Amino acid sequence: MxxxxxxxxxxxxxxxxxxxxxxxxxxxxxxxxxxxxxxxxxxxxxxxxxxxxxxxxxxxxxxxxxxxxxxxxxxxxxxxxxxxxxxxxxxxxxxxxxxxxxxxxxxxxxxxxxxxxxLKLIPARFAEKTFPGDAGAEVRRVLRTALPDTTDDDLLLAPSGMNAIHAAFRASASLQAERGRTVWLQLGWLYLDTIAILKRFTSTPADYVYVRDPLDQDAIARIFAKHGARIAGVVAELPTNPLIQTPDLAAISHLCRQHGAHLILDPSVASVFALKILHHADSIASSLTKYTASEGDLTAGLVAINPAGRDADELRRRAAAEVEPPYFRELARLAAEIGETEAVLAKIQANTARVVAYLENHPKVRDVYWALHPASRENYQRIARTPEATGGMISFTLRAPMEPFYDRLRLPKGPSFGMKTTLICSFMYLAHYDLVTTPAGIAELAASRIDPDILRLCCGVEPVEEIIGAIAEALA
Incomplete structure (x- = not known):
């Protein structure tokens, strides 16, 4: 720490x-x-x-x-x-x-x-396995196994997940602004740069609306009933990061369509390969850095347009104009890794269930959050491809101070997830240090029911006994 x-x-x-x-x-x-x-x-x-x-x-x-x-x-x-x-x-x-x-x-x-x-400033490129053919076509081919109703034109590749989110948001925001719709709803606590994009690119501060509890469907419905004609859209993570909450997607999708709002979904926490959600959304904006680039050696992103959406043609055109071009060698490396995604996810998810069971039964662990947390388990299960498709993220808090545990813990530490390597971080300290170090910030986190000392763990593919053993050692 x-x-x-x-x-x-x-x-x-x-x-x-x-x-x-x-x-x-x-x-x-x-x-x-x-x-x-x-x-x-x-x-x-x-x-x-x-x-x-x-x-x-x-x-x-x-x-x-x-x-x-x-x-x-x-x-x-x-x-x-x-x-x-x-x-x-x-x-x-x-x-x-x-x-x-x-x-x-x-x-x-x-x-x-x-x-x-x-420029002859280095002697050679780093040696790595790359896809020998059309890498973009190969990446899209594999993605269509998770998004089967799409064509290549619906799948826009980006150099990072954040660039994908930016492109999807700007595409929807510009179209909706032409209709006089400028209000955007953020469902629950999202990743910091997604929050930054919403705050930076909404028309006025009042057009950014943070809905603290993404599970309070009645409150969301009331917002739509009062402001539906001005609402441009909703941005939601499935599940959220770091509390791993899943809102009632079918109900939110119905509200959006009823009121003419766009729905942008980010499934990075669990992966597009774990969830069936595109038919609910106008677009998906996801990181491919996670799970699909499981060696942790590149960043990439995806904007997927729902071809059945009422604004599909215009969103496709506008998002394509906004998204940055991925460098060809990044795609060649991604294409060499993406074919492993389902096998890697299966191992990660099997490990995740075992680690959750251990944490939930440990007397020194207070709260454990994951895709199947009781508060939103049913919502998640309705969109999961299989009962095992949980993604690999676990957040948890301790009954004692976090720092001694974190310092003793012999697991790799860092801010990403979705790799073959298990990775843990003190998430709020890395993502929102300004909040965990000020009274006003701590109050803001408390209002969102986030413990500043929450730990975010994403399981890798190592033997699960090694992951649990490291945690047990640090908790002892």
Whole structure:
């Protein structure tokens, strides 16, 4: 936990040890090396901060954002690369980094690697297995096994889950705004960058509505009854993160269709391979970083348009215009991994059920949340592909302070999930450090019934006895 705090507070002693990290939060070493090359060799970049982006369009958007704060932001283009430079400034740095983090706009690490190789700054590419044919076609072919009523045109691939969510949201929001609909409902506590997108891109602060309890169907119905003509749509995770709650999807879908609102669903916590939900939604926006990229070595995302939705053609067109192009080598790597998804999920889910049973029966564990938690088990089971299809996420709290347990626990620790490797984190400290360290923040979490010390565990494919053994050792 000392290192978690050190990372969040940018303690030099901690940051010096971080060679890399989750690639929307820490700029990848290849990208940093490439940026250092250009700032050292291009005179116009001397003494400036440079960001390399996923496309020229992303660079244009970033430059427009920075122009509101400085006249010194300049577009950068060289050797097929796009980016933005600006004067050195902590404020501008934070603004640019947060924007690119929120919507997944950084250059791909594999694209940066290829440029380093071209410039002879590295001797060779990292050796890895890739798909030899049309990688995009292969990824879509496998995805259609989970989304069988779709065509290739309905499946839009993105460089990250957040870019997929951004594209799906902007597509719906722009269409609905033309109809005078600007209010968006957030069902339950969502992932931090999804919340950031909703707050950043809704028309006014009043158009962002946080529904604290996604299981309170009566409250949701009352909101629609009062404001239905102004509601543009609903964004929901299935299940939510980190409380792993599943709202009554059929009822929410009915309300949305009855009132002309769009429904955007994010099944990243459990995976599109675990759930049958597209027919309820207008679009799905999901991370493919989780479960489908189970080696944990790339980011990717998906926007899936419900072809039977009333606005399907227009949403397909608008989302395609918003989504960033995945780099071809990222797709080639994803295509080499995605075929394992169902087998990996089966093992993860078998382990998850065993770990949940252990935690629920341990006297030092207070609360355990997972897809089959009694509070929303029936809602989840109605959309699960099979009784075993739970995903791999477990959140739990302890009856004693969390920190000694976390420090003793000999499991890999980090902020992602859905990998072959078991991973645990003190989620609220990593995602919402500002909330867990202030009285107002703690009050906000309490109002949402979230313990600041909640731990988020996602099982991997290791022998389950090893996972349970590590937890038992730390609880002893």
């Amino acid at each position: 000392r290192d978690v705090r050190g990372y969040e507070e940018k303690d030099p002693a901690t940051m010096a040890q971080l060679a890399s990290g989750y690639p929307r939060f820490l700029v990848h070493p290849f990208s940093r090396q490439l940026i250092a090359h250009y700032t050292a060799t291009v005179p116009a970049l001397a003494g400036r901060t440079l960001w390399l982006t996923s496309s020229s369009r992303m660079a244009d958007n970033l430059a427009t954002l920075l122009a509101a704060k400085t006249k010194g932001a300049k577009l950068f283009s060289s050797d097929g690369l796009s980016g933005v430079s600006h004067p050195v400034s902590p404020e501008l740095y934070a603004l640019a980094k947060t924007y690119l983090q929120n919507i997944g706009g950084f250059i791909s690490s594999r694209e940066a690697e290829d440029h380093l190789l071209r």
